[in-house]
Amino acid sequence: MEQPEAILIAGPTASGKSALAVAVARRVGGTVVNADSMQVYDGLRILSARPAVDEMGGVEHRLYGHVPPDAPYSAGVWLREVEALLPELRLRGQIPVFCGGTGLYFKALLGGFDDLPEIPSTIRERWRARMAQEGPTALHRVLTGLDPEAAARLRPSDPQRILRALELFETTGAPLAQLQRGAGAGLVEGAKALKLVLTPDRALLRERIARRFDAMLAEGAAEEAEAFSARPGAATGLAANAIGVAELARLRAGELTQSEARDLSVTRTRQYAKRQETWFRHQFDETWLRFADPAEALAALEARLPGLA
Incomplete structure (x- = not known):
């Protein structure tokens, strides 16, 4: 080639x-x-x-x-x-x-x-504070209530992706699958x-x-x-x-x-x-x-x- x-x-x-x-x-x-x-x-x-x-x-x-x-x-x-x-x-x-x-x-x-939207700093900082205080398992349960499909795809021990899904949901109001269409x-x-x-x-x-x-x-x-x-x-x-x-x-x-x-x-x-x-x-x-x-x-x-x- x-x-x-x-x-x-x-x-x-x-x-x-x-x-x-x-x-x-x-x-x-x-x-x-x-x-x-x-x-x-x-x-x-x-x-x-x-x-x-x-x-x-x-x-x-x-x-x-x-x-x-x-x-x-x-x-x-x-x-x-x-x-x-x-x-x-x-x-x-x-x-x-x-x-x-x-x-x-x-x-x-x-x-x-x-091309996902930028997360406002206030939203990012709020979810980070909750992650530090409550841990990934608790926030995975929160995500299950907001976006069950995304939660089913993520491990409860994966704080980075759980945070990302929560931040995007609050920013856009849309489930992760709708945003991620490649x-x-x-x-x-x-x-x-x-x-x-x-x-x-x-x-x-x-x-x-x-x-x-x-x-x-x-x-x-x-x-x-x-x-x-x-x-x-x-x-x-x-x-x-x-x-x-x-x-x-x-x-x-x-x-x-x-x-x-x-x-x-x-x-x-x-x-x-x-x-x-x-x-x-x-x-x-x-x-x-x-x-x-x-x-x-x-x-x-x-x-x-x-x-x-």
């Missing part, structure tokens, strides 16, 4: 997509653009598995670690940031290499996401993009997740979580959902041993990876190339793209 306008690399957590994105970007003269909802936050480099400087291979990375812990952030905000970034990259002749595990970001990028304008034309998703062996991925969290602990994840939790607004912001933050807080409080905190974090990460895999399987069509590992993906890309090797 001809040189693509963009390259999209998706995959579950710990699948090796960040290193693959660097390898591809170096070959095509590209910039890696974050498409992961947790890696946008400042203060969580280790726990969000954000690439360190020495892992970037000299390649420019954008939209990483730039959002304060207490700032509201969503797929719509991310899409507007990408919209502002793309003209700059194109002017410099840089191919954007989107990399991440947040399927909704890729859906938005390709035009399968609705009719938004895309920033990348699917036919001119190279799209791939990593689909590693489940047992191998589970082992990689465990090894990676052990490496995070060795690198200072507990200290990072403590420093992050002390920042203004961190406890009630969406970034507090990052795996490891709550578990390591319980370790500091003496509620868990390090082994227990580690095992809970690994289990949560494996559950998250499974949800990601399910999303990619059902939401990504046959135009997405699927590869079991990054080396296989890179070899296939080198064969498909002129001058990539």
Whole structure:
């Protein structure tokens, strides 16, 4: 195929997509653009598995670690940031290499996401305060009364999406299904993009997740979580959902041993990876190339793209 306008690399957590994105970007003269909802936050480099400087291979990375812990952030905000970034990259002749595990970001990028309204700050702050006070299970019951269809699609333990559904309902008065018709304008034309998703062996991925969290602990994840939790607004912001933050807080409080905190974090990460895999399987069509590992993906890309090797 001809040189693509963009390259999209998706995959579950710990699948090796960040290193693959660097390898591809170096070959095509590209910039890696974050498409992961947790890696946008400042203060969580280790726990969000954000690439360190020495892992970037000299390649420019954008939209990483730039959002304060207490700032509201969503797929719509991310899409507007990408919209502002793309003209700059194109002017410099840089191919954007989107990399991440947040399927909704890729859906938005390709035009399968609705242009939802901005949430007034008063509404956002009121629901956030209730979430902090009452918890996600209680607000899931509230959502069931307002928008039962949306509530049925969301886990009672998913505060981010419960908040979003409640905020949108109060802002528009319409159920989520009516607002989400996949009719938004895309920033990348699917036919001119190279799209791939990593689909590693489940047992191998589970082992990689465990090894990676052990490496995070060795690198200072507990200290990072403590420093992050002390920042203004961190406890009630969406970034507090990052795996490891709550578990390591319980370790500091003496509620868990390090082994227990580690095992809970690994289990949560494996559950998250499974949800990601399910999303990619059902939401990504046959135009997405699927590869079991990054080396296989890179070899296939080198064969498909002129001058990539």
